[in-house]
Amino acid sequence: MKYLKSFIREWGVFFLIIALVGLSRLFLWSNVRVEGHSMDPTLADGEILFVVKHLPIDRFDIVVAHEDEGNKDIVKRVIGLPGDTIRYENDKLYVNDQETDEPYLADYLKRFKEDKLQSTYTGDSWDGKKGEYFRSLAKKANAFTLDVNFNTSFTFTVPEGQYLLLGDDRLVSSDSRHVGTFKAKDIIGEAKFRFWPLKRIGTV
Structure with a gap:
């Protein structure tokens, strides 16, 4: 009994911390690895992000979502909220008929x-x-943001x-x-922080 009490005293806090971290990982946060180039140049292939669960979803947040069709988790940006009418006209975004800037696209739009x-x-x-393949897609595109039928x-x-x-x-x-x-x-x-690679560590 003496040794048990000593063990609990020495290691109890450690195991409690491990349990709390595990529970928070389950319910409050997770991490995700970016796969592919769909979020370039904001996020690069292979980067690892810290994701906070149960936050309000706002326009332009970068989120992780589960895609049933591919049975995978994807990283994308929120453009349209419930009930919105989203319109694109030659790379201009209109949210409920109001022109809305997308500064995160500026670099690739310029290129x-x-x-x-x-x-x-x-x-x-x-x-x-x-x-x-990507060069051929870009070469025949008449705008940077197109629908699936290449409409501008x-x-x-x-x-x-x-x-x-x-x-x-x-x-x-x-x-x-x-x-x-x-x-x-x-x-x-919502993806809040990039912790890998170290040279790119910081908020997203």
């Missing part, structure tokens, strides 16, 4: 206007057929209780334009 991202989709990350003008009406999610690299992202809007229950949480 698209310069050379349709041909030099961007070249290099170590774009070798082989993937690079060729299109409209979404977001159902109540659902969200329109798009990737930041609109030309290569598979998102709500392809799989439809996401129910609130399918949104796991």
Whole structure:
């Protein structure tokens, strides 16, 4: 009994902390690895994000959502909230008929206007057929944000209780334009912090 009390005294706090961390991991937060290039240049392939669950969902938040069609978790940006009418016209976003700026697209929009991202989709990350495919997509595109039929003008009406999610690299992202809007229950949480790689550590 003496040894048991000593063990509990020495290790009890440690095990309590481990249990609390485990419970918080289950209910309050998680981490996710970015796969692919759909969130370039905001987030890069292979980066690891800290995700907070049960936060209010606001426009332009970066969230992790579960995609039933591919049975996987994806990282995208919230563009449309429940009940919104979202319209794009030649790379201009209109939310409920009000023109709305998307500053996170500025870099790639500039590159698209310069050379349709041909030099961007070249290099170590774009070798082989993937690079060729992305360059061909960009070359025939008449705008950076298109619908699945390559239309430069299109409209979404977001159902109540659902969200329109798009990737930041609109030309290569598979998102709500392809799989439809996401129910609130399918949104796991908001990406708040990037902790890998160390050279890119910080808030997102």
